[in-house]
Amino acid sequence: MLSTEQSPMRVAQDVKENLCDIQGGLLKExxxxxxxxxxxxxxxAGKGRAWLKALSDKVTSxxxxxxGPLEDGSLNVALSVWGLQALGxxxxxxxxxxxxxxxxxxxxxxxxxDVGPSAPEHWEGKLGSDEIHVFVCLSHDSVAACDEQHKRLxxxxxxxxGVTEVHVVExxxxxxxxxxxxxxxxxxxxxxxxxxxxGFDDEARPGDGALQSGGGWRSxxxxxxxxxxxxxxxxxxxxxxxxxxxxNGSFLVFRKAYQDVAGFRAYLKQGAMTLWxxxxxxxxxxxxxxxxGRWRSGCPLALSPDQDDxxxxxxxxxxxxxxxxxxxxxxxxxxxxxLRRTNPRGTKLTTTTDINRKRILRRGLEYGQPLPxxxxxxxxxxxxxxxxxxxxxxxxxxxxxxxxxxxGDFIGLPTDEKDPLVGANGDGGQFTVPGADMPFLFDLKQFxxxxxxxxxxxxxxxxxxxxxxGRFQTGETK
Ligand code: HEM
Numbered sequence: 001m002l003s004t005e006q007s008p009m010r011v012a013q014d015v016k017e018n019l020c021d022i023q024g025g026l027l028k029e030x031x032x033x034x035x036x037x038x039x040x041x042x043x044x045a046g047k048g049r050a051w052l053k054a055l056s057d058k059v060t061s062x063x064x065x066x067x068g069p070l071e072d073g074s075l076n077v078a079l080s081v082w083g084l085q086a087l088g089x090x091x092x093x094x095x096x097x098x099x100x101x102x103x104x105x106x107x108x109x110x111x112x113x114d115v116g117p118s119a120p121e122h123w124e125g126k127l128g129s130d131e132i133h134v135f136v137c138l139s140h141d142s143v144a145a146c147d148e149q150h151k152r153l154x155x156x157x158x159x160x161x162g163v164t165e166v167h168v169v170e171x172x173x174x175x176x177x178x179x180x181x182x183x184x185x186x187x188x189x190x191x192x193x194x195x196x197x198x199g200f201d202d203e204a205r206p207g208d209g210a211l212q213s214g215g216g217w218r219s220x221x222x223x224x225x226x227x228x229x230x231x232x233x234x235x236x237x238x239x240x241x242x243x244x245x246x247x248n249g250s251f252l253v254f255r256k257a258y259q260d261v262a263g264f265r266a267y268l269k270q271g272a273m274t275l276w277x278x279x280x281x282x283x284x285x286x287x288x289x290x291x292x293g294r295w296r297s298g299c300p301l302a303l304s305p306d307q308d309d310x311x312x313x314x315x316x317x318x319x320x321x322x323x324x325x326x327x328x329x330x331x332x333x334x335x336x337x338x339l340r341r342t343n344p345r346g347t348k349l350t351t352t353t354d355i356n357r358k359r360i361l362r363r364g365l366e367y368g369q370p371l372p373x374x375x376x377x378x379x380x381x382x383x384x385x386x387x388x389x390x391x392x393x394x395x396x397x398x399x400x401x402x403x404x405x406x407x408g409d410f411i412g413l414p415t416d417e418k419d420p421l422v423g424a425n426g427d428g429g430q431f432t433v434p435g436a437d438m439p440f441l442f443d444l445k446q447f448x449x450x451x452x453x454x455x456x457x458x459x460x461x462x463x464x465x466x467x468x469x470g471r472f473q474t475g476e477t478k
Contacts (some may be wrong), residue, residue, distance in 0.1 A: 011231055014229070019061065020064075020461055022038075025363060034140055037137055037254065042086035042127075077137075087133075170438075172367075188292050228246055251390050258451050296308065324345050364388075414430065418445055
């Protein structure tokens with residue numbers, strides 16, 4: 001029997017004291033230019049634990065990350081359900097993890113809308129298979145520096161044996177051409193909006209946290225991202241396993257998503273012609289902004305609906321400070337725009353949803369080289385190597401993916417209207433653009449295809465060491 005005795009609920013004031021146990025890169029993204037995501041299979045539990053023990057000594061904590069640039073880059077570790085099994089954790093401990101995590105992403109694919117070309121049978125390498133056990137994230141200033149980190153990791157892995165590298169994804173920062181800011185391959189500054197976490201970044205910009213009923217913003221309770229902390233219900237977010245295993249941990253979603261940049265650019269012409277009877281560049285850019293909810297500079301449509309305003313985009317006090325409350329019909333920012341779906345802020349929803357419990361921290365970088373402007377499709381694989389940090393895979397990531405990105409009725413659109421940027425469109429994909437001369441597109445293409453992914457548990461540093469040392473091996477009370 002597993003003990004139900006758990007550590008007491010931690011609250012916002014406890015976050016700072018625990019930064020030396022919380023893995024770096026979760027609460028705050030690293031200020032680095034390149035990442036290397038390396039996936040391992042554990043072939044022998046004992047050797048795997050010894051390797052993990054050596055690795056755990058090298059894991060970067062948030063406290064270390066806060067001290068400034070890390071000469072050797074950063075290293076972080078997360079484990080899939082298959083990894084926990086391969087490391088020898090008993091079934092009782094495995095069973096204490098949430099079902100979504102135990103299922104893994106492949107089993108949840110239909111719910112996530114990963115169908116057609118995004119279906120698991122098309123996923124690359126071993127992604128989504130039970131051979132993906134350990135996710136190591138290396139992060140540094142350049143691809144060359146990541147190469148060196150990767151070599152050191154390979155040498156360490158060889159020295160221990162019993163562990164095999166099964167997949168690698170190389171990712172780096174891509175820049176939006178005009179602003180020079182980090183961007184998505186589609187050409188939009190990204191990320192801009194991230195939830196502010198109480199106790200960690202209380203000095204956040206307006207718009208980063210939760211909208212307060214009397215106006216203004218407050219940070220989101222840490223239990224929405226960290227296990228064992230107070231969440232938006234005022235309750236302790238459940239931790240799996242025996243006492244200590246879940247403390248200061250988070251769940252991670254890794255998701256590799258191809259972006260059809262040439263297809264997106266070509267569609268802007270076609271769609272602009274349908275909506276406004278013109279495929280002039282200004283109309284194409286307007287459609288691009290309507291799809292995302294921001295102009296390419298990051299300027300939100302909610303604040304500047306008719307033209308891009310790079311000065312507004314560059315102003316931290318304004319770039320995220322909007323709530324859609326003066327735009328119920330979506331005349332400024334369509335109800336179905338990617339931004340409005342993924343964080344509806346003050347939008348009146350048709351289904352009751354506690355939107356402050358649907359926030360996610362977006363990490364990860366882009367993979368593949370950018371397609372130069374004006375260039376023909378070069379067939380290169382490029383897209384987002386997305387890493388999402390949450391405390392509840394089902395409530396947060398899966399809900400957003402299935403309900404907000406995969407449907408329309410929650411916000412007053414037709415049920416089958418999906419996210420115009422990342423939804424599984426094509427074959428009658430629809431997008432409602434209020435205010436356009438012809439306010440509907442009925443031929444939206446699929447611009448994003450999932451190439452694979454997995455759910456992971458990123459333990460606190462002490463718990464990671466505990467797993468490596470076999471401390472949670474018994475499945476008994478302590
Ligand atoms: C290839 C896939 C994707 C691309 C290219 C993409 C692109 C973007 C862009 C350009 C923005 C606006 C910048 C910002 O406000 O930070 C954005 C915002 C956002 N995206 Fe995505 N995205 C992708 C997938 C996803 C997925 C799968 C999710 C969730 C499951 C998601 C959740 C969000 C959220 C929460 C925001 C911020 C909304 C806000 O706070 O106002 N995105 N994305």
